[in-house]
Amino acid sequence: MLTSLLLVPLIAGLACLLVPSRRWMAALNVLAFGVTLALGIALVQRVLQRAAVAEGGNFLYADALSAWMVLLIAVVSLGTALYAGRYFRRDLATGVLTAGRVREFYVLTPLFTAGMLLVVLANNLGVMWFAVEATALSSVLLVAMYNRQTSLEAAWKYIILGSLGLALALLGTVFLYAAAVGPRASAELPNFNWSHLMTVAPQFDRGLIKLAFVFAFIGYATKAGLAPMHTWLPDAHSEAPSPTSAMLSGVSLKIALYALLRFHILTTASLNADFSRYFLLGFGLCSMFLAAPFILVQKNLKRMLAYSSLEHIGLICTGFALNSPLTIFGALLHMGYHALTKPVLFFAAGNIHQTFHSLEFRVIGPGVVKVLPVTVLLMGLAALAAMGLPPFGLFLSELTIVIGGLTSQQTTASVLILVALLASFCGILQQLSRILPGARRPGDPAREARQMDGVPAMALLLAGLCLFSVWLPAPLLELLHAATTIIGGKP
Amino acid sequence: MNGPTPAEISAQLITFCAAGMLVFQLLLIVQRMLLTNIRLFALQSFLLTSIAGIIAYFHNATHVYLVAALTLIGKVVFLPWLLDRQVRRIGISQEIEPLLNAPASMLLCGGLTLLSYIVARPFTALERLGNNTLGIAMSLVLTGFFLMFNRRKAITQVLALLTVENGVMLAAVALTTYGMPLVVELGIFFDVVVAVMVLGILVYRIRDSFASMDTSKLNQLKG
Incomplete structure (x- = not known):
């Protein structure tokens, strides 16, 4: 089952090299991600029955946390594949992209997804590192897709910063291995598997595990886009084609955070929570506070959305750092809701981009609603959700994190979270209210708007968000509780 | 006869090779001819291969021979080519x-090397092979970072990344006799090769689009 989860997108990606037409490639992508989602749901059931599933001689391993991440990956990939078909048809029609480049997208995106699935399903932490690097390598050419000077610059920053970060993460992984081997002379570790490491964590070398965590933290945090290592993030998100931006923001950041969490859990099991969680807390809060002013000064729609992702990833990180069961639960929930919301915003930005041929606020606004009413309606709803307004789920998860923080006596951090949330709330509201409503400027040329492009994908994700905002099915709730116990939550 | 034991010989040889790696790193930092830089990197990788070979020979670890062979093919021959x-x-x-x-x-870089030795000091008791190999590994990582920021040609930045990788592999050897498990070594090898190829594609595109591979011209995206 775990093997087929990895193989389905991998084979679909490679098959797209051979398939003749774009239509078939799009269909193949949608089909592959549909199957992935179905397998993910089946995996959730299996995990709930037996706590953990291992396969291939313990090479692949899934617990509740991995199963939750698999769901997020599958949902965002499926949404992206549904949206991408119309998006690229239009880009081909206007001649922005060549057919070869579009094929690149359909080949690399499933490989990107397969890489992310391997990150969360790998048992060996070295293989996990390898998979994170593979996601970076498969997505960098997607970022460079438009081949503009700016997109090449963004791709170069992305790969260089990402690779440097991952080199540090590899160093951290090496230190962890050394910490696990311990002072026994010339011993070879029986294996480097997560399931084994957790049982021997208390015997780790204390100095080395600290060093391992620090290096792995800096490394994976760079890939997760936590401030101040986030500088590649707004560039890559704004220059990539919108479907790729949605994947990067919707799941890729969280996958890096997942890798980070695994190290956090091990360090906590070996020392206690107080060493690693302050790193998460500091960098998480820093990201939230840095995002707010940058949202306010952005002049480009997708860059603003990227900074909003930075704020959300900071909040998720802070939620884990507060380390009470309630905040961890809230952070996990927030990951899910954010994965349903952010792609909608990026898809809408993609529609706006293709209609106005720009993402600059002064070109597209005010009065986008007059040109693209349906897109703006969906975008407005998703934006309200992303700002954290009720009745959407993100309000619920943010509230859970803040209440969890307050009840576990971490008042300062909780108040800081509230302040940062409020600041970016005002930022997004101010920016979007400048461009979405109102009348077009006089003398504005008529735009060729295709009202229904991409709407099904957006509506589907939003419907999912609304549904899960008011109703969390019992198995999903159980899964989240199980994942919360894995991450910790004991003081 | 009280000659040196095989373990001592291997430790001496490894220390010698590791020190050689640091020397090549420093030469890389002052050298400006790109082709010479690539050769220096190949030589440094060759020393890493030798270290793996020495370990495999003196500790009878067959899987380390495979690691040595991969490093030789990948980092000494293929990537420099x-x-x-x-x-x-x-x-x-x-x-x-x-x-x-x-x-x-x-x-x-002298300062960075000193810093690495200080950071590595508490862990010298854990080092299994050679003297201060961990210190050298850390200084390769730090000076590799410096090289990355100091240079503007895209190719030199790729080389800097590769020397950081060499440092990490040296740390793996210094701390854990047999290096990482084979599956991880294979993964790292594969990743490095693919990374350089992807970077190569980007370098071509940057060159085509900017008529230069000077990365300081990549400065349009701000804020």
């Missing part, structure tokens, strides 16, 4: 003036 071809095709042979000149870079 690939980069060499790229430099020739692009036709730029020399790095423009780096941010810091050679004496200042040397001084700074």
Whole structure:
């Protein structure tokens, strides 16, 4: 089952090299991600029955946390594949992209997804590192897709910063291995598997595990886009084609955070929570506070959305750092809701981009609603959700994190979270209210708007968000509780 | 007869090779000819291969021979060949003036090496092979970072990344006799090769679009 989860997108990606037409490639992508989602749901059931599933001689391993991440990956990939078909048809029609480049997208995106699935399903932490690097390598050419000077610059920053970060993460992984081997002379570790490491964590070398965590933290945090290592993030998100931006923001950041969490859990099991969680807390809060002013000064729609992702990833990180069961639960929930919301915003930005041929606020606004009413309606709803307004789920998860923080006596951090949330709330509201409503400027040329492009994908994700905002099915709730116990939550 | 034991010989040889790696790193930092830089990197990787070979021979670890062979094929032969071809095709042979000149870079890297030795000190008890191999590994990582920021040609930045990788692999050897498990080593090898190929594609596109591979021209995205 775990093997087929990895193989389905991998084979679909490679098959797209051979398939003749774009239509078939799009269909193949949608089909592959549909199957992935179905397998993910089946995996959730299996995990709930037996706590953990291992396969291939313990090479692949899934617990509740991995199963939750698999769901997020599958949902965002499926949404992206549904949206991408119309998006690229239009880009081909206007001649922005060549057919070869579009094929690149359909080949690399499933490989990107397969890489992310391997990150969360790998048992060996070295293989996990390898998979994170593979996601970076498969997505960098997607970022460079438009081949503009700016997109090449963004791709170069992305790969260089990402690779440097991952080199540090590899160093951290090496230190962890050394910490696990311990002072026994010339011993070879029986294996480097997560399931084994957790049982021997208390015997780790204390100095080395600290060093391992620090290096792995800096490394994976760079890939997760936590401030101040986030500088590649707004560039890559704004220059990539919108479907790729949605994947990067919707799941890729969280996958890096997942890798980070695994190290956090091990360090906590070996020392206690107080060493690693302050790193998460500091960098998480820093990201939230840095995002707010940058949202306010952005002049480009997708860059603003990227900074909003930075704020959300900071909040998720802070939620884990507060380390009470309630905040961890809230952070996990927030990951899910954010994965349903952010792609909608990026898809809408993609529609706006293709209609106005720009993402600059002064070109597209005010009065986008007059040109693209349906897109703006969906975008407005998703934006309200992303700002954290009720009745959407993100309000619920943010509230859970803040209440969890307050009840576990971490008042300062909780108040800081509230302040940062409020600041970016005002930022997004101010920016979007400048461009979405109102009348077009006089003398504005008529735009060729295709009202229904991409709407099904957006509506589907939003419907999912609304549904899960008011109703969390019992198995999903159980899964989240199980994942919360894995991450910790004991003081 | 009280000659040195095999363990002592291997420790001496490994220390010697590791020190050689640091020497090549420092030469890389002051050298501006791109082709020479690539050769220096190949030599440094060859020393890493030798270290793996020495370990495999003296500790009878067959799987380390495989690691040595992979490093030899990948980092000593294939990647230098690939980069060499790229430099020739692009036709730029020399790095423009780096941010810091050679004496200042040397001084700074001396400081970084000292810092690495200080950081590595508490862990010398855990080092299994050679003296201060961990210190050298850390200084390769730090000076590799410096090289990355000091240079502006895309190719040199790729080389800097590769020397950081060499440092990490040296740390793996220094701390854990047999290096990482084979599956991880294979993964790392594969990743490094693919990374350089992807970077190569980007370098070509940057070159086509900017008529230069000077990364300081990549400065349009701000804020």
